[in-house]
Amino acid sequence: MPDDSRLISAEKVCKTYQTAETPGRLVLDHVDFALREGEIVAILGKSGSGKSTFLRVLAGLTPPSAGHVAYRGQRVDGPAHGIAMVFQTFALFPWLTVLGNVELGLEAQGVPRTERRRRALQAIDLIGLDGFESAYPKELSGGMRQRVGFARALVVNPDVLLLDEPFSALDVLTAETLRNDLMDLWIERRVPTKGIILVSHNIEEAVEIADRIIIFGSDPGHIRAEIPVTLPRPREVTSPRFRQIVDEVYTLLTTTPGQGPGKRGLRAEPVGIGYRLPSASIQQLVGLLDAIVEPPYAGRADLPYLAEHEHVDDEQLFVLIEALQLLGFAQVAGGDIWTTPVGRSFAEADLQERKRIFADQLRRTVPLAAHIRKVLDERPGHSAPEGRFLAELEDYLSEEEAREVLETVINWGRYAELFAYDYDRGVLSLENPS
């Protein structure tokens, strides 16, 4: 029996991206989900976990490959009336004024001009944009632009508001102000919206806003866990209970399912050549590792604390942590990270010694790097075109991901002086220019 309080429901939603050559890659695997009336649900996941794709499926912007989505019991096969979306990049039309942008949705619905104007001005007023009606988006700061994005969504009186990382392009202070203003509207019921789905990579933001947090796992995207947040509003971010939930979410996002905590890194993970390497920059990896070794952490750090004090956002942090674990420099469990002996000796070594340790770990733990080195060793000219490795990677990954992974491994390999790369010719080789 369909539950009447469900605004949006998704059943066994799968999404495959198909290109002309490859048979298709699964990005969403049997996702079941429901948004009930009166709740805010946050969707968290690492980059590439398909959370944004899932939001677009719910929005009717892209059809699911299998399964189906319903809005108030009606099958969604295109953007539905009653669902509005706010975009990470604001997506404002630069040639329309604030008023024009806000009126857009009403104009499309054929609302008469005066009515349109009245409602748009009301929404502008509500979101705190009065005085900016005739400004063009390029005259506004990021925060004000996103307010236009919210006004444009709210003016059509949506039942459901879909928020695609709406605060992540804003600075911390601006994001917080806007978030608080939105929560005030919601708590005081000044908008007719009955449900909100927020895609985010900011864990604290999710815990602060949501009634329920859905955690997406990667490759392919699936729902890994669901955490209800029952704290009373307004929520105190420093309260022990709040911190506990934040810790719990960090733990869930940084451990691999099906394994006991801390198992990873004790033994080499069986990652294959086609493993999607986290695109971590060497500078940041080294910087984070150095930070963990030094006081106040002295080798062991609480992840939320680390994120806040080292000024890395959560998305970045996950990428770095995954890379550190993969390379055997650190281990993660229960929302904590600590260095391995290898990681410690790396942090204590000088520049040349660091490169040697990094090269050893790279060959040992990243099969792709080992494979490239082996091919280069065996080839008579000790060089090979990148296209060769890209083709191999594309057996497992999309074209774009394959390029990204190759870029990462080239970066790491260059630092380790494991191999060289000539950008102009697109050739990997063993020799550096002399």
Add this chain to the structure above:
Amino acid sequence: MQQRWGLPIVAWPSRLRPNFWDLVALPLVLGTIILVAWASQQMNAPYQAGEALPISLDARNLPAYGLRTVLRMALALAASLVFSLAYAALAAKSRRAEKLLIPVLDILQSVPILGFLSITVTGFIALFPGTLLGYECAAIFAIFTSQAWNMTFSLYQSFIGVPQDLREAARMYHLSPWQSFWQLEVPFALPSLVWNMMMSVSGGWFFVVASEAISVAGHTVLLPGIGSYIAVAIDQRDLVAVGYAILAMLVFILVYDQLLFRPLLAWAQRFKVEAIGQDEIEPPWFLVMLQRARLFDLLRTLVDATAALASRARRAVQRPHQALRVKLLPTRWIDLGWNVALALGTFAALTEIALFVRSEVDPQEVLHVVALGFVTLLRVVVLIALAALVWVPVGVWIGFRPRLARRVQPVVQFLAAFPANLFFPMVVSAIVTLHLDVEVWVSPLMILGTQWYILFNVIAGTLALPTDYQFVASNFGVTRWLWWRRLVLPGIFPAFVTGAVTASGGSWNASIVAEVVRWGDTTLVATGIGAYIAQETEKGDFPRIALGITVLSLYVLLFNRLLWRRLYHLAEERLRLD
């Protein structure tokens, strides 16, 4: 009743009260209406084939001639706009149509349509028997063919480049395909469209002489216009008249520039997606007038109201717009069928051309034409190289003086718009009196009008070089040749390539008018494929015209693919400044 057409009637008195700008606006509007009415009446004048239209070299006729030419240009521009919108939209929306339309456009862009003109004329004349309208249409069509393609290309490229998030927003807020076309895609395309319209009009001016002289069945009809005036002046060796024509052209281009393109360019700024603070354009007076004069407020309100009515009416018609997709065949099969049809069509067309040409022309001549093409290729390459040698240093010099550059840029744009063939007579008389080598000295004519694109782009590229780089260079004592090699040349390379591509394309086209030049009864012919096409067109030998144009197009295509596209790629990949 107050809201009958959704007009805010309350706002009438204060907002629409006349002001100072209306003093300028009113006469301008009324004058334009009267002039357009007069010129269109002239277009539809009765005419019998064979009748000679007198073209007088009296300078007092020039304003009237010029007006008729301007009207032709405007109509051609309007036609190009409509064509471009439809063609580009189709190519951008349908994957299958794209496969056919884009290569076709690529070829149309590089083919000089001038040669085919005589074929189309007959059709237009048959369409409007007994009046001049058929000939007028033929002339307008000729101008159209010199304007439409690059506009279409720029629109297509903009359409496929609309940012994904804006597309999603348009869908999310339920804009119908029609609405999002006008509210999203067209506005997004506007800045580059306006720019290309400007280039198109320059191209149109260039061919104005050729397009107003229409030869049918052995005789030539000279349509009253500035182009015909020039043709007659050249025929009668009247240098004074040529001088007048140059002057008139100057005025007309200036007016076009001031009344149409300056305001359009400034207005199009707001459609740019990224905010660019630096090259804000000073609002031109005409735009200020359009924005300030109440007369135009009234017009705008009327247009808005009509648009609102129209969209409401249309919505009433197509309310349930849930597309009903019937899948008869899997997409793959339709794709396959379409590809096979395309391949067959291409093959059939190739065979037809080959047969058509072979019926008249022996293989020996084909080889000869290929050789002629090579001679023209040589000219183009040498000329572009020479122009680069001259204009790159000049452009860089100007570019490093921003204040000067701002003053020079409009002048260069203007020079690019000026039809260089007006200066041909002087070159011809110089060649004749000084006994110069025709093969060499006719060549500069090919690049006379197009070299400015190189200068223009080099200036723009230099202006865009971050001042930091300059500081670094002087800080480390990078001077002279090293300064050119390490800083300036790589820095301006993308801009230079853009300019050189445009210049070389224009030069190929110009070869048809530049390799055969006349002054009275003196005709100078240089060896080259342009001369071949021009001469065969005069004779009306269609198989040979087809041969000439095919070979020329192949050269242009190969040249673009093998050289320019690679340079473009290099510029994109490595030398972009970001």
